[in-house]
Amino acid sequence: MIRKPLLLALLAALLAAGVATAQEKDKGPKLYRWVDKQGKIHYDQALPPEAVNEARREFNAKTGTATGSVDRALTPEEREQQALAEKAAVEAAAAANEQKRREEIMMASYETEAELRRAYGERVTLLEMTIESTDISIKSLRENLATMLAQASDTELDNRRVLDERAKTIRELHAEQKKQETLQVGRRTDLAALNAEFARMLTRYRELRSSNVAPATTPTPAPAPASAQ
Numbered sequence: 001m002i003r004k005p006l007l008l009a010l011l012a013a014l015l016a017a018g019v020a021t022a023q024e025k026d027k028g029p030k031l032y033r034w035v036d037k038q039g040k041i042h043y044d045q046a047l048p049p050e051a052v053n054e055a056r057r058e059f060n061a062k063t064g065t066a067t068g069s070v071d072r073a074l075t076p077e078e079r080e081q082q083a084l085a086e087k088a089a090v091e092a093a094a095a096a097n098e099q100k101r102r103e104e105i106m107m108a109s110y111e112t113e114a115e116l117r118r119a120y121g122e123r124v125t126l127l128e129m130t131i132e133s134t135d136i137s138i139k140s141l142r143e144n145l146a147t148m149l150a151q152a153s154d155t156e157l158d159n160r161r162v163l164d165e166r167a168k169t170i171r172e173l174h175a176e177q178k179k180q181e182t183l184q185v186g187r188r189t190d191l192a193a194l195n196a197e198f199a200r201m202l203t204r205y206r207e208l209r210s211s212n213v214a215p216a217t218t219p220t221p222a223p224a225p226a227s228a229q
Contacts, residue, residue: 029061106201107208116205120198127191134184141177148173 033043034056042051045061057069110116148170152162 030067031059031061031064033057033059103204103208106205110205113202113205113209116202120194120201124191124194124198127187127194131184131187131191134180134187138177138180138184141173141180145170145173145177 029045031043031045032047032051033041034047034051034054035041036051036054047056055069055071058067059065060067106116110119148166152166152170155162
């Protein structure tokens with residue numbers, strides 16, 4: 001009678017031998033199956049050069065057992081699209097995490113809707129005051145520039161040369177006016193973005209508070225941008 005430990009050892013040896021045999025079979029000659037560009041199916045023990053980058057399945061030529069598969073190689077355009085898609089997915093995940101972080105900060109910072117409104121209202125008011133002040137400055141620059149240009153024009157009409165210092169001042173005023181006008185365009189864009197952000201955050205705030213606080217009435221918009229002078 002074979003003792004139990006001896007029987008277990010014998011079974012283990014047989015299993016190992018079976019695995020080794022299977023591995024040896026897998027190491028035998030391969031048979032490839034692929035489909036060419038015309039849709040025709042091929043089976044062969046060698047891959048022609050034109051099939052190397054095509055999708056294929058591999059079999060053991062002796063047993064017919066499937067041993068693996070290889071996907072079609074991507075074209076340069078497909079690799080570029082894949083890289084772009086992966087980059088977009090990473091950016092989207094980062095944006096989602098950032099949005100979640102901002103929402104957590106918002107919920108921890110503002111216990112009531114009124115506090116949220118007050119915080120955004122202060123930012124909107126400050127930006128509007130800056131825009132209003134810049135409008136006044138631009139108006140003043142335009143008036144000064146118009147006066148100096150008129151004086152220079154009169155000088156030339158009198159067949160007199162405009163002094164270099166006066167011409168320099170005119171150029172500097174014109175450059176400053178253009179600079180302030182460009183900055184003002186940016187500030188108005190910032191104000192529109194801030195109002196849009198306020199609307200989004202207020203909506204989201206209400207959604208997150210909805211389980212504890214009854215929905216409020218329709219929100220009044222943040223202060224509108226200051227009118228252009």
